[in-house]
Amino acid sequence: MIIDRVQVEAINSFSNLELLKEVYGLIWILPILTLLLGITIEVLVIVWLEREISASIQQRIGPEYAGPLGLLQAIADGTKLLFKEDILPSRGDIPLFSIGPSIAVISILLSFLVIPLGYRFVLADLSIGVFLWIAISSIAPIGLLMAGYSSNNKYSFLGGLRAAAQSISYEIPLTFCVLAISLLSNSLSTVDIVEAQSKYGFFGWNLWRQPIGFLVFLISSLAECERLPFDLPEAEEELVAGYQTEYSGIKYGLFYLVSYLNLLVSSLFVTVLYLGGWNLSIPYISFFGFFQMNKMVGILEMTMSIFITLTKAYLFLFISITIRWTLPRMRMDQLLNLGWKFLLPISLGNLLLTTSFQLVSL
Amino acid sequence: FGSYAITINGYESAFLSEFAPICIYLVISPLVSLIPLGVPFPFASNSSTYPEKLSAYERGFNPSGDARSRFDIRFYPVPILFIIPDQEVTFFFLGQYLLTRLICLDLGP
Numbered sequence: 001m002i003i004d005r006v007q008v009e010a011i012n013s014f015s016n017l018e019l020l021k022e023v024y025g026l027i028w029i030l031p032i033l034t035l036l037l038g039i040t041i042e043v044l045v046i047v048w049l050e051r052e053i054s055a056s057i058q059q060r061i062g063p064e065y066a067g068p069l070g071l072l073q074a075i076a077d078g079t080k081l082l083f084k085e086d087i088l089p090s091r092g093d094i095p096l097f098s099i100g101p102s103i104a105v106i107s108i109l110l111s112f113l114v115i116p117l118g119y120r121f122v123l124a125d126l127s128i129g130v131f132l133w134i135a136i137s138s139i140a141p142i143g144l145l146m147a148g149y150s151s152n153n154k155y156s157f158l159g160g161l162r163a164a165a166q167s168i169s170y171e172i173p174l175t176f177c178v179l180a181i182s183l184l185s186n187s188l189s190t191v192d193i194v195e196a197q198s199k200y201g202f203f204g205w206n207l208w209r210q211p212i213g214f215l216v217f218l219i220s221s222l223a224e225c226e227r228l229p230f231d232l233p234e235a236e237e238e239l240v241a242g243y244q245t246e247y248s249g250i251k252y253g254l255f256y257l258v259s260y261l262n263l264l265v266s267s268l269f270v271t272v273l274y275l276g277g278w279n280l281s282i283p284y285i286s287f288f289g290f291f292q293m294n295k296m297v298g299i300l301e302m303t304m305s306i307f308i309t310l311t312k313a314y315l316f317l318f319i320s321i322t323i324r325w326t327l328p329r330m331r332m333d334q335l336l337n338l339g340w341k342f343l344l345p346i347s348l349g350n351l352l353l354t355t356s357f358q359l360v361s362l
Numbered sequence: 363f364g365s366y367a368i369t370i371n372g373y374e375s376a377f378l379s380e381f382a383p384i385c386i387y388l389v390i391s392p393l394v395s396l397i398p399l400g401v402p403f404p405f406a407s408n409s410s411t412y413p414e415k416l417s418a419y420e421r422g423f424n425p426s427g428d429a430r431s432r433f434d435i436r437f438y439p440v441p442i443l444f445i446i447p448d449q450e451v452t453f454f455f456l457g458q459y460l461l462t463r464l465i466c467l468d469l470g471p
Binding site for chain 2: 082124
């Protein structure tokens with residue numbers, strides 16, 4: 001008995017040491033910082049892309065002075081915002097005013113936890129990855145509502161209310177589309193969803209199995225990101241800048257950052273859920289088979305995975321930037337009608353149809 | 363008894379391993395948003411203040427009243443009706459999970 005107890009305590013001590021090392025050690029900080037660095041670079045690229053594409057559509061010159069081809073314009077703007085004065089409105093709620101942008105940034109950053117860029121190239125391969133993303137994306141509108149409310153400005157208040165109403169309205173169709181995808185894949189893990197699409201090249205994409213869900217997801221994503229024609233919370237001609245009206249300096253920059261982070265997350269999730277994720281997707285050809293003899297196949301495979309995922313994601317970034325300059329803004333009643341009376345029943349019908357097919361296929 | 367203890371530790375270790383990056387990420391994310399707020403503090407302090415500068419934006423004339431006025435309590439059920447479908451979606455996930463279990467167990471018509 002004494003020997004057994006000593007052995008058990010020894011095993012417990014060993015397990016605790018391993019546990020502490022794994023949980024609290026430096027083993028996780030490097031991947032997280034690498035991910036944050038990658039996110040920062042991608043946001044800079046998106047800002048540059050938006051300005052260049054907008055300039056091309058409008059037949060004018062985009063950024064061209066800061067760095068070659070104006071690539072450093074976003075860095076210059078960010079540095080400028082760092083040195084601007086942080087004006088606090090006299091009749092606002094200062095604590096809420098400061099916390100609002102932070103909550104929005106934190107909630108969007110957490111979404112990058114479950115986005116896979118390769119088979120083992122995901123920060124947290126949770127069995128409930130997409131569910132975590134949907135839960136986290138519900139938090140960002142709280143930050144926007146806090147910003148609008150705390151400014152004590154009529155424009156900001158209306159902007160905050162619009163942001164909350166819009167997010168709640170379009171979150172439900174988006175969730176139903178994600179549910180249909182996870183039903184097809186028999187899993188809520190983002191890695192499993194990508195693997196379920198890898199059998200027949202691009203013929204195996206969920207895009208073909210869920211065409212209605214794909215369109216509803218696209219529209220709901222644009223509304224969630226507050227991109228034209230769904231930018232009512234900002235609505236420059238009506239609300240000055242919506243919930244951002246009273247913000248200056250880096251706090252305004254954080255809202256700017258939130259906007260592009262949210263767009264990037266949505267594009268990556270469209271890629272993961274509907275376009276096969278990191279797979280090259282040429283049917284019946286194993287791209288990496290040609291390099292089986294080489295020891296560098298691991299690094300090459302990882303690089304190709306990241307490249308393919310980002311290429312697909314930037315396709316949707318291009319679409320959203322192009323849509324911005326082709327469609328007029330909606331009215332608020334049109335926005336809510338589209339969400340509740342059109343997208344919601346369609347996505348619910350799509351989900352029920354998927355459920356029926358899954359049951360029939362048993 | 364030893365086997366039982368090992369099982370408990372194994373389960374605990376697996377659980378914490380899966381969510382470890384989330385715990386650390388939850389610490390780093392606030393830093394990512396608070397550091398940009400803290401860095402401009404030496405440069406961006408309010409050097410000169412006057413009432414017009416700190417007043418709310420109102421296109422040049424004085425703001426009339428508080429932006430957050432009191433509203434009729436009967437409007438309150440409308441946002442509650444918004445929130446209810448959000449809760450129901452969570453149960454849809456549970457339904458999807460049960461259906462997946464049904465498929466995996468090879469039960470059905």
